[in-house]
Amino acid sequence: MALKREIPLASSVPLPYPSPVMPRGKRTVFAVTCPESGGRIGTIRFHKQDKMGVAWKEHAGKLMKYCSVCRKHVKPKFKEERHSK
Numbered sequence: 001m002a003l004k005r006e007i008p009l010a011s012s013v014p015l016p017y018p019s020p021v022m023p024r025g026k027r028t029v030f031a032v033t034c035p036e037s038g039g040r041i042g043t044i045r046f047h048k049q050d051k052m053g054v055a056w057k058e059h060a061g062k063l064m065k066y067c068s069v070c071r072k073h074v075k076p077k078f079k080e081e082r083h084s085k
């Protein structure tokens with residue numbers, strides 16, 4: 001009687017972790033508005049501070065957004081939005 005041992009094929013596991021680790025800290029929703037027309041361009045989510053300790057304003061300061069009212073890219077304004085749900 002020969003006992004055959006089945007060797008599982010999953011010898012090389014591509015992902016060492018089952019799921020990506022979610023960053024800590026809440027994300028805040030900001031309303032993006034145009035400084036010229038005052039129109040709402042959209043919303044954006046930022047961590048108040050990322051893992052490098054960079055405040056969201058650092059990231060937001062480099063952003064340009066297209067305003068459909070002015071028909072150009074503008075340096076948008078951000079207003080924090082509260083979301084109760």
Ligand SMILES: [Zn+2]
Nearest residue numbers: 034037067070
């Ligand atoms: Zn505009």
